[in-house]
Amino acid sequence: MSLKDSVQHFKTLVVSFHPVIVIETVEEERVQTLMQKACTDMQMPIFEWSIAQGLMRSPESPDNRWQNEYAPPGSKRGQALPKTAEPIDMLRHIQDMSFKAIFWLKDFAPHLKDAVVARQFREVVQQFSLNRSTIVISGSGVVLPPELAQDAAYLDLKLPEPEELMAEVSKVARSVNGKVAVELTPEVVHALVKALRGMTLSQTRKVVSYAAYHDNKLNADDVKRIIDRKAQVIHEEGLLDYFPPETNAAELGGFEGLKRWLAYARVGFTPQARKFNLPAPKGILIVGIQGCGKSLAAKTIARQWNLPLLKLDAGRLYDKYVGESDKNFRRAVVLAETMAPCILWIDEIEKSMGQSNSDADGGLSRRLFGYFLTWLQEKSQEIFVVATANDLSAIPPELLRKGRFDEIFFVDLPDDNERENIFKIHLNLRNQGLEAYDLPTLVAVTEGFSGAEIEQAIITAHYRALYENRPADTALVVEQVKRTVPLSVTRREDINRLRAIAKERFVPAR
Ligand SMILES: Nc1ncnc2c1ncn2[C@@H]1O[C@H](COP(=O)(O)OP(=O)(O)O)[C@@H](O)[C@H]1O
Numbered sequence: 001m002s003l004k005d006s007v008q009h010f011k012t013l014v015v016s017f018h019p020v021i022v023i024e025t026v027e028e029e030r031v032q033t034l035m036q037k038a039c040t041d042m043q044m045p046i047f048e049w050s051i052a053q054g055l056m057r058s059p060e061s062p063d064n065r066w067q068n069e070y071a072p073p074g075s076k077r078g079q080a081l082p083k084t085a086e087p088i089d090m091l092r093h094i095q096d097m098s099f100k101a102i103f104w105l106k107d108f109a110p111h112l113k114d115a116v117v118a119r120q121f122r123e124v125v126q127q128f129s130l131n132r133s134t135i136v137i138s139g140s141g142v143v144l145p146p147e148l149a150q151d152a153a154y155l156d157l158k159l160p161e162p163e164e165l166m167a168e169v170s171k172v173a174r175s176v177n178g179k180v181a182v183e184l185t186p187e188v189v190h191a192l193v194k195a196l197r198g199m200t201l202s203q204t205r206k207v208v209s210y211a212a213y214h215d216n217k218l219n220a221d222d223v224k225r226i227i228d229r230k231a232q233v234i235h236e237e238g239l240l241d242y243f244p245p246e247t248n249a250a251e252l253g254g255f256e257g258l259k260r261w262l263a264y265a266r267v268g269f270t271p272q273a274r275k276f277n278l279p280a281p282k283g284i285l286i287v288g289i290q291g292c293g294k295s296l297a298a299k300t301i302a303r304q305w306n307l308p309l310l311k312l313d314a315g316r317l318y319d320k321y322v323g324e325s326d327k328n329f330r331r332a333v334v335l336a337e338t339m340a341p342c343i344l345w346i347d348e349i350e351k352s353m354g355q356s357n358s359d360a361d362g363g364l365s366r367r368l369f370g371y372f373l374t375w376l377q378e379k380s381q382e383i384f385v386v387a388t389a390n391d392l393s394a395i396p397p398e399l400l401r402k403g404r405f406d407e408i409f410f411v412d413l414p415d416d417n418e419r420e421n422i423f424k425i426h427l428n429l430r431n432q433g434l435e436a437y438d439l440p441t442l443v444a445v446t447e448g449f450s451g452a453e454i455e456q457a458i459i460t461a462h463y464r465a466l467y468e469n470r471p472a473d474t475a476l477v478v479e480q481v482k483r484t485v486p487l488s489v490t491r492r493e494d495i496n497r498l499r500a501i502a503k504e505r506f507v508p509a510r
């Protein structure tokens, strides 16, 4: 909803006798802008209250005429009414006021736990439902007692719209102008605003000012700086991990089938594809044996397409407050959308959206899953989803149905050719000259080994070599291999079962 729509919605609620409006947000300044616009149109005064300051006519109230010859022109100041800081006193005061107004109560919800305050509040609300005065309660995570919640209308103030971000960028540009070189063309402003999407106004102000003072320039170079800073903010929120394309060095041996598909799917993102009204690829699911490179494949796709990679942390979705998880997931996908074009990687999807055998989580993973399916259908074209799964039996069958993902790939244990590639990649990574190694022998002894098991054998061999102060060689690696019992032996039945299902239904990744 744009700011204009929110203003309209707010006005409609007020004139249709809604005595209480709850605005869910951490950004008080945006509540202020919203109410100021709405109240100017309606010619209604705004009063604001906080426990720290008491009740006062809002400095932004359309009828505030406060003037001070020493203050800069146009500045306004509020002055608190005496004895209104206590919630109960404030409520009595506004009950006695005889004209229509908007009363903005900041961080008020917790005070309603007090029975006397709650009762007084109800009386004010009953009165206001007859005379069009309205109480606005703002804050984050506002919870009203149930008997009061039914009188409240909720207005969800989403993240700032491009127009609001644009206004904020102009404001900062004006304030730094003269101190730094401002080189902003409409194209650069557009790119800045695109990079800022998903940030709050106060984050925007800080990031843009920082970018300007950092090198005393505000120009096209700052777009990148802002994207990096946003990635940092995203990371701090803890729901998504961010891998920028520049630092992504993933190298994947084998997976020829998947690599071919990716090269082919790439045309789906081109303008020509749009011209033929072809939808962009939605995403893929990679199912398969643990340690065979599924997670690595996700990273490789981002690298190959040169896109930012965002990894959804399933564990952190399940907040300690039940019910928050849906919200967390929504927040995560909103953030991902602001980073588009990008890849959203949902690793081990069965852990966040799998079928749980108990109702202990109140059907939470079911709800999340339902939400995910809808989102997958409707999401922005510029997000490509890569999901991975180890355990097919825990995945809701709906997810495997045709049309959900563009393709479902099955990753089996690597064959000879691929194991050779994996050896090459990992020996190279450890700065080993390949001539010193007998690759055919290594390939032969690792039949049935996963990539992860091969890597582990190389690592332990190198530790041994370092410890014994001699170069690593084929014999040392073979020795480590012989000591390993691979998953393909310990979990043979599981793997065979997975293979049997996957062979008929999914496309081989290799
Ligand atoms: N095909 C491969 N090519 C290169 N390295 C691999 C390959 N498969 C596995 N590995 C190594 O094993 C590690 C674990 O693989 P990972 O992608 O996490 O497996 P999965 O997600 O399938 O359980 C990787 O980080 C990589 O070092």
Ligand SMILES: [Mg+2]
Binding pocket: 291, 294, 295, 296, 347, 388
């Ligand atoms: Mg993995």
